Amino acid sequence: MSTIRDRILQVIVAGVEKLRKDFDEQTGRFLSGGGWAVTNQDVIYPLALLYRTAHPANPYHASEAILDLIGRAGNALRDAQYEDGSWEFVKVDGSRWGPVYMPWTLYHWIEAYRLVGDRLDTATRERWLTGLRLGFEGVYRELEPFRVHNIPTWNAMSLWRAGSILGERRWQERGLNCIQQAAAAQRPAGFWPEHEGATTLYNLVYVHAIGLFHCFTGMESLRECLRRALEFHLTFTYPDGVPVETIDGRVKYTGDVNLSGFPGFSLFPEGRRYIGFLLDHYRGGGSVSPHLAAAYEHLVEGEETPIPQDAESYVRTLEDKALVKKSGDWFYCLSAVTAPAPASRWGMDRSHFLSLFHRKVGLMVGGGNSKGQPVWSNFNFLGDYIPVGAEFEGDSLRLRYARGEGCVSLSIQSNELASIELRHKGDGTSGLLLHFQPDEPVLVNGTPQASCDVPGPALVEHRGWRVRVPEGARLAYPIRPFNPYARDGAAPPGQVAAILSSWADRVAVGLEVA
Numbered sequence: 255m256s257t258i259r260d261r262i263l264q265v266i267v268a269g270v271e272k273l274r275k276d277f278d279e280q281t282g283r284f285l286s287g288g289g290w291a292v293t294n295q296d297v298i299y300p301l302a303l304l305y306r307t308a309h310p311a312n313p314y315h316a317s318e319a320i321l322d323l324i325g326r327a328g329n330a331l332r333d334a335q336y337e338d339g340s341w342e343f344v345k346v347d348g349s350r351w352g353p354v355y356m357p358w359t360l361y362h363w364i365e366a367y368r369l370v371g372d373r374l375d376t377a378t379r380e381r382w383l384t385g386l387r388l389g390f391e392g393v394y395r396e397l398e399p400f401r402v403h404n405i406p407t408w409n410a411m412s413l414w415r416a417g418s419i420l421g422e423r424r425w426q427e428r429g430l431n432c433i434q435q436a437a438a439a440q441r442p443a444g445f446w447p448e449h450e451g452a453t454t455l456y457n458l459v460y461v462h463a464i465g466l467f468h469c470f471t472g473m474e475s476l477r478e479c480l481r482r483a484l485e486f487h488l489t490f491t492y493p494d495g496v497p498v499e500t501i502d503g504r505v506k507y508t509g510d511v512n513l514s515g516f517p518g519f520s521l522f523p524e525g526r527r528y529i530g531f532l533l534d535h536y537r538g539g540g541s542v543s544p545h546l547a548a549a550y551e552h553l554v555e556g557e558e559t560p561i562p563q564d565a566e567s568y569v570r571t572l573e574d575k576a577l578v579k580k581s582g583d584w585f586y587c588l589s590a591v592t593a594p595a596p597a598s599r600w601g602m603d604r605s606h607f608l609s610l611f612h613r614k615v616g617l618m619v620g621g622g623n624s625k626g627q628p629v630w631s632n633f634n635f636l637g638d639y640i641p642v643g644a645e646f647e648g649d650s651l652r653l654r655y656a657r658g659e660g661c662v663s664l665s666i667q668s669n670e671l672a673s674i675e676l677r678h679k680g681d682g683t684s685g686l687l688l689h690f691q692p693d694e695p696v697l698v699n700g701t702p703q704a705s706c707d708v709p710g711p712a713l714v715e716h717r718g719w720r721v722r723v724p725e726g727a728r729l730a731y732p733i734r735p736f737n738p739y740a741r742d743g744a745a746p747p748g749q750v751a752a753i754l755s756s757w758a759d760r761v762a763v764g765l766e767v768a
Contacts, residue, residue, distance in 0.1 A: 258526065261533050262516075262550045264311055266300050268540025270320075273297060277323060282330030289346030292334065292356045298327045299362035300547035302369035307550075324370055325378045331363060332385040339388025349741040355392040357405050361412035362544040364390075368419050383420075390416045394425055400432040402439040402446065404459035410436065411463040415470060433467050436460065437479045443573050444486030449503040449601035450593035452572070454490045456504060457483065458497075458514040462545065465518020469552040480518040484525050487515070488562055489570040489578055491528075492611050493585050495535030499622040500587040500609040501576050503601055506622030506735065506749060507609075507689065511536045516549035527558040577646060582669045583613040583767075587620075588651045588662065590644035595625075599738045605631035605639050606687055607651055608662055610672060612767050615718045617689040619674065619765070621751055624735035629753055633660035635682035658682050670767045677760045684761050688752040690716050690731055696752070706731050714752070715768075722764040727756035 256264070276285050284294040301324050304314040314320045334341055336353055343351035367382055374382065393409045400406055414429030416422065436446070445452040446460050461483045468476040490498040495511040511532050519525030529549075562568045562580070570578045577588045589607045596602075602623035609620025624630040631639040635657035643654040650663040658680020665673050676684035695702050697715040707730045708714070710723035723729045731752035734745040754763060 257555060258520075258529055258533070259550055259553055259555065260309075260311065261530075262546050262553070263307070263309055265533075265536070265538075265541050266304065266543065266546055266550070267312055267314070269542040270301075270304070270314060270540070272540065273301075273542045274323070277327075282326035282333070284327065286346045289348060291344060291346045292331070292341045292359050294346070295327050295331050296359055296362040296544045297542045298324050298366040299369075299544040300542045301327075302366040303547045303550060305373075306369050321370060321373055324366060325374050328363060328366065328382050328385075329378060331359065332381045335385050335388065339385060339390075339392050345739075347740070351741075355389055355396065355409075357393070357408045357412060358544070360386070360389045360393065361408070361415065362547075364412070364416045364419055365544075365547070386416065387420065390420075390422075390425060394428060397428055397432055400435055402436050403448070404446070404456045404463075406432065407436040407446075407460050408463040411467045411470075414467065418470065429467075430471075433464065433476075437464060437476055440479050440482065442482065444482035444484070449596045449598070451501060451503045451575075451591040451604065452486070452490075453502045453504045454487070454497040454499065455502060455508075455512065457486065458512055461487070461515035461518045462548070465515060465521075466548060466552060468521070469517050477521060480521055483515075484519050484522055484528065486572070487519075488524065488528060489572060490576075490587070491532075491563065492617070493563055493580065493613055494611075494616060495532045496617075498578070498587050498609065500607065500620055501572065501589045501591050502622060503591070503593065503596075503604055504738075507617055507620065509616070510538070513541070513543055513549070514545045516545070517552040517554075520549075520552075520554040523557050523559040524561050526554075526556060527561050527564075529553075530558065531561060531563055574646065577649070577651075579649075581666050584666050584669070584672060585611040585613075586664055586666075586672075588646070588649075588664070590646060590651060592641045592644050592653075595640055599625070601625075602736075602738075603627075603630070603640050605641075606685075607632055607644070607653065608664065608674070608686070610664065610674070610765065612719065614767055618719055618721075619686055619688060621687050621689045622735075625738070626736060629685065629733065629755070630687065630735060630751075631685055632662060632676065633658065633678050633682055633684055635678075635680045638682075655680070655682075660684065671764070672766075673762055673764050675760065675762045676756070679759070683755050683757055685753055685755040686763060688716075688721060688729070688731075688754060690750060690752045692732060692748060692750050696731060703731075716752075719765065719767045721754070722766075723754060724756070724761055724763065726758045727754055727761055727763075729754045 340353040410432030417425030499507040628639040638657040641653040660678040712723040732750035737745040
């Protein structure tokens with residue numbers, strides 16, 4: 255029977271051949287779609303792990319070809335550095351975001367150096383050391399003063415690790431001090447707030463960083479912090495292993511299982527089961543993932559105990575700010591997290607507060623928030639679409655706005671049928687985000703449509719489920735959200751939604767799985 259570490263190694267190994275095809279012989283860069291970003295080089299850590307790991311499932315142990323690849327990839331990082339050790343933050347689409355001490359790349363580069371530095375030729379080793387010292391000196395400067403955020407927390411862990419490898423005690427001292435501050439800033443519910451609420455995706459950056467720091471140092475005081483974080487992620491993970499986006503003030507639903515945080519989660523029996531559950535649902539095939547490399551090296555193995563996702567039904571809450579329910583094949587989340595519209599491009603408008611998932615077809619309602627798009631909201635009172643407060647009334651969520659009031663209720667009627675009711679008081683509209691995928695057909699009253707703006711009553715079918723658009727409502731598709739990760743804000747092709755809206759004071763929407 256394979257252990258979790260065996261399974262992790264198999265995923266890494268399975269991704270190597272595709273990765274080698276993406277390697278540019280002339281520059282030493284790993285390309286992605288023909289483009290390059292600094293973080294593309296992060297794979298040198300898992301490649302170095304494969305080079306050093308003797309295992310029956312690993313054909314790359316002591317491979318000179320892999321070592322050559324690693325050395326050239328690290329030299330490419332050095333080639334791209336500015337004199338101060340920073341890199342131009344260039345994304346694979348060619349957009350430029352200015353110089354940065356790229357946190358992920360520096361950490362994965364130092365781990366690769368730890369693993370294969372003694373196998374590199376002298377010139378390459380010295381080039382690597384020069385680049386690493388310049389980079390981490392930049393990180394050292396930027397961590398004073400320390401601001402609790404996901405990137406500085408990662409940098410603190412990384413700086414301590416680099417200090418332990420390169421013998422820089424002052425780096426370790428600063429890293430330790432910052433990690434202690436970050437751990438103390440965690441909310442009792444297990445998350446670090448960003449933009450006045452939780453972010454399920456970026457919370458994993460904290461978990462991965464602090465989990466690794468615990469592995470490096472054995473600091474027992476971090477254990478409770480990691481346990482709380484595990485409980486948070488157990489609550490906000492869909493039955494298919496994907497993070498729940500409903501309470502996230504930054505990112506949208508991706509449909510991908512995230513492979514971060516395993517070292518910290520593995521400290522606990524539930525966490526080890528959770529890791530196995532995530533690997534069970536990982537659909538990415540092979541992945542030369544630096545996060546998996548860290549998990550392979552630092553995972554704590556032991557007994558496993560059941561997690562909520564193993565149960566037929568359960569109810570979990572986030573203080574008084576979110577409600578999660580699983581009932582048979584259904585899973586839904588209601589969020590009462592409200593906040594003013596953030597000025598930063600990275601923070602989204604918290605304006606849609608419901609997600610609905612079914613085991614057979616995946617996410618049906620929800621998908622995350624947007625920015626500057628009133629149509630992306632549950633309620634819109636003539637441009638007033640961001641509530642000033644929210645509270646639960648049983649299983650219903652009441653939202654308060656400057657110009658009105660809205661209420662969201664959800665009812666599971668059978669294992670195939672659910673209904674959502676939206677009510678509002680004031681001059682405005684109600685709306686639902688329906689999670690459509692552009693590579694799957696949309697049928698309107700039985701006719702395939704590439705796009706539509708259809709009034710009710712109508713029957714719209716997609717991916718094995720159907721929604722009944724009631725009279726007085728409309729369904730429009732496709733609608734694209736603002737994407738902060740693109741310079742022009744354009745959403746990637748797969749990120750679209752259908753939006754059902756109604757002027758009626760009360761609208762009930764039926765959703766049925768075929």
